[in-house]
Amino acid sequence: MPSASPGVRGIDHVGITVPDLNVATAFFIEALGAEVLYDSLEKGQPPQEGADLQRRLRFLSGSSIRAMRMLRLGNGASIELFEYTAPEQRPPARPNDLGIQHLAVYVDDMDAARARFQAAGGEVFSSPHELPALEQGPGNAFCYARAPWGTLIELITYPSPQPYEQQTALRRWKPPQRG
Known part of the structure; x- marks a missing residue:
């Protein structure tokens, strides 16, 4: 079995879909000392949606990304929070x-x-x-x-x-x- 793949360093980030970006951010800050790095998509901006995005991410038709935020968590992988709207969320x-x-x-x-x-x-x-x-x-x-x-x-x-x-x-x- 080959050793680690060439150039692989480790996990960069973990993406988590949350019902409310701001509430989840506050929780990660209070509970785990996370720090906000940046917003890739701020609430209030036009959502990311459409057939091309649906093909790239394989999400349910009619879904859209309302907001995205990257958090720093200690000296480990970052956490990327996503707030979606979707016809059926499990x-x-x-x-x-x-x-x-x-x-x-x-x-x-x-x-x-x-x-x-x-x-x-x-x-x-x-x-x-x-x-x-x-x-x-x-x-x-x-x-x-x-x-x-x-x-x-x-x-x-x-x-x-x-x-x-x-x-x-x-x-x-x-x-x-x-x-």
């Missing part, structure tokens, strides 16, 4: 549905991150759980949460070495500390 995918099911955000302080997420209007499902098997170590933990519009977000931390590291020279990507 609820967010459940973990057992096909496709991308959640976004994981690395945090240094799990308790503070959980509290901040809840204070911003998100739902935290449980107390932190130890990471499983080959990821275990003191302080290595995760918990799942839901943004107000339904997107699943995993809060994760692994400050300690993980057992899988004894089996391979490859390592998970871990965002560097901001500073």
